[in-house]
Amino acid sequence: xxxxxxxxxxxxxxSLGFVGIQFLTDVNRLWxxxxxxxxxxxxFGWSLWGNLGRDMTLLTLVLPTVFTLGVGIFWFLLPASxxxxxxxxxxxxxxxxxxxxxxNIYTVAAIRTIALLRAARGVxxxxxxxxxxxxxxxxxxxKAEIYYLIPLILVISLPLYFQGFWSVxxxxxxxxDMLKLSLICSLVTAEIGGALYFWPVTxxxxxxxLTVSFYMLLGLGQAKLEDRLFPTIVREHLxxxxxxxxxxxxxxxxxx
Numbered sequence: 001x002x003x004x005x006x007x008x009x010x011x012x013x014x015s016l017g018f019v020g021i022q023f024l025t026d027v028n029r030l031w032x033x034x035x036x037x038x039x040x041x042x043x044f045g046w047s048l049w050g051n052l053g054r055d056m057t058l059l060t061l062v063l064p065t066v067f068t069l070g071v072g073i074f075w076f077l078l079p080a081s082x083x084x085x086x087x088x089x090x091x092x093x094x095x096x097x098x099x100x101x102x103x104n105i106y107t108v109a110a111i112r113t114i115a116l117l118r119a120a121r122g123v124x125x126x127x128x129x130x131x132x133x134x135x136x137x138x139x140x141x142x143k144a145e146i147y148y149l150i151p152l153i154l155v156i157s158l159p160l161y162f163q164g165f166w167s168v169x170x171x172x173x174x175x176x177d178m179l180k181l182s183l184i185c186s187l188v189t190a191e192i193g194g195a196l197y198f199w200p201v202t203x204x205x206x207x208x209x210l211t212v213s214f215y216m217l218l219g220l221g222q223a224k225l226e227d228r229l230f231p232t233i234v235r236e237h238l239x240x241x242x243x244x245x246x247x248x249x250x251x252x253x254x255x256x
Contacts, residue, residue: 007100014068018071034069047100056172066156150193157189164218185221188217
């Protein structure tokens with residue numbers, strides 16, 4: 001069976017599972033989202049079989065799994081309306097297929113040079129940001145206490161940063177430097193989430209700000225790994241962060 005056919009089958013099966021969750025009760029639905037995340041890992045492992053090894057290529061399974069969990073919980077928080085549910089299902093199905101193609105390019109590029117790598121990195125970067133927004137929105141929606149909030153954001157951010165940085169180097173060997181960079185960025189993101197705990201912002205605004213912070217750190221980290229951390233790139237990311245911070249300040253409802 002060709003890889004492309006496996007990608008289509010995996011995307012369809014996961015989308016059907018996604019729809020099936022709709023018919024469960026709220027408590028069972030949360031458990032089902034977790035189970036669907038496990039099935040995502042299994043199906044992507046099957047789809048990419050042949051290029052995966054017992055090495056860093058296994059990181060290609062991270063983004064699809066977290067994408068399923070993030071979209072699933074985000075969908076769970078939406079109003080029960082056909083006009084909100086159907087677009088999310090379509091978005092999920094398309095997203096899983098695009099992720100299949102992107103992760104396949106990563107696994108192949110870890111072995112040999114491939115022309116589509118640059119485009120795949122761009123798509124992977126965007127999908128990582130979208131995934132981070134969904135998971136941050138889910139975490140902030142919990143309204144958890146700060147001693148739960150910070151570790152939760154740290155744990156969620158770490159694998160996303162790690163796979164995002166790995167997509168730049170695509171080396172099969174484990175890198176301590178890349179892990180340290182991922183830990184630092186995850187810690188900074190968690191600290192920003194902790195600061196937002198005391199900031200009277202809505203869940204949506206807080207999620208967007210965390211996502212922009214994630215964008216800045218991931219972009220700067222990737223630039224560092226590519227040896228192109230130039231002043232212009234740093235300045236561009238800082239400008240984006242500053243503008244979003246100002247917008248968040250303006251959008252905040254101050255007062256009692």
